[in-house]
Structure formats: C-alpha cells, structure tokens
Amino acid sequence: MSRKYLNFDLDTKALQEWYPDGDWHNAYMDIRRYLEEHGFEHRQGSGYISRKNLNLLQATVIVQRMAREYLWLQPCLKELDVTNVGKTVSLNEAVSDAHDERMQEIMTSQKRRLK
Template sequence: MKFGKIDNKKLKTIAFDLDTKALQEYYTESDWHNAYNDIGSFLAKYDFMRMQGSVYDSTTKFSDDELGDLIEKMGRQPTWLPHCVKSIRGYDQPVMIDYTLQLKDSITQDLTLTNNKSKNTDSIKIRKR
C-alpha cells in the first residue's frame, strides 16, 4: 500500500469587489477603470478566465494554499490593490451545468412555433376574404 500526500487541488473561483472611491485615489496608472483590466491580465497569467463581472474561474487546479499565495502575490504587484479591495474570495468551483444553449434553443423553438402559428392565422384570414 502506498501512502502519500492527498491531492487536494481543485478548480477555483476568485470573486472580488473594489471600492471605486479608493481606486480613484490610489490607482495612479491611468484611468481607474483600467484597474479591473489589470487584475484580469494578472489572473490570466495564472490560467483564470473572466466569467462575469469580477468573477474569474481557473482552468487549472490549485490547492487552497496555492490560491492564497496567488492572492498575496496579486496584492504585492499592484500596490494599490490592498487599499482598494472591499472583498476578495476564493472558493472551489461548484459543479456547474451551462444551460445557455438549451435556453437559447427553447427561445428559437418558441419563435418558430409563434411564426408558424401567425403564418397559419394569416393564411386562414386570406381564405375567409
């Protein structure tokens, strides 16, 4: 029997909220709105993809310690970040099912049915005239 370290690495999500008033004071690179792009660029180097707003999902697995180290590193590189962050949270990605295509397909089907019904109605009206 082989004993060893358990691999506790999982796909992670990072979500953050920034104080925009603090950004206007501490972010001196350029327009403070670019701070969000800077964070996104930093996270992209470590295989995170922007999912929505200020939520990023990893495409590679991290342990909790590795994620903590990454967040600490992120706070050292842009020196403005610790002054401007309201919250930053990291967590394991939940099992997620993307229903986007299913929803869009159902809308397309509904539109097709509606169009077909209206075409049938139009043809009925024409026959009655």
C-alpha cells in the same frame, strides 16, 4: 482540490484616489492581466476561474502576490471571494432549445392570424 472561482468587488471611489497609473478603470485590466498570467481565465465582470485545480493555499498565494505587486488593491478592495468549482455544465443548449421552441410558437401563431 478543485478549480477556484475568484470574484472581486472594488470600491471605485477608492480606486480614483489610490490607483497610480492614470485612468483608474485600468485597474480592472491590471487584475485581469495578472490573473490570466497566473492560470485564471476571465468569465464575467470581476470573476475569474482557474484553468486547473488548485487548493486554497495555492489560490491564496496567487492573490497575495498580486496584492504585493498592486499596492492600490488592498485599500480599494471591498470583497474578494473564492469559491470551489464543482462540475460545470453549460446550459447554452437548453437556452437555445427554449428559444427555438418559443420562436416556433410565435411563427405558428402568426401564420394562423394570416389565414
């Protein structure tokens, strides 16, 4: 078992036709709310990662229950992928280091020009 990453692609034209509760943009918040209540956290766009390890059946059951609650989901769904998440390593520090190095190069270059 591993954490699962769910990624949705919804057909916005179909949402405009099928979404029943006013502004179709709220469909994304409905999905977010549902998945957060069922053990996922929002990562970016239409991507959600499980907070704990799940097997494929458990992830499938969560999605199927959501589809039963939101009948507009199936006709509006272009794609829904599930990915097994291995070890996750943050690269934020690597980006910060590269940024700091480049800023130092720029500052050094500007100091040379001013001399």
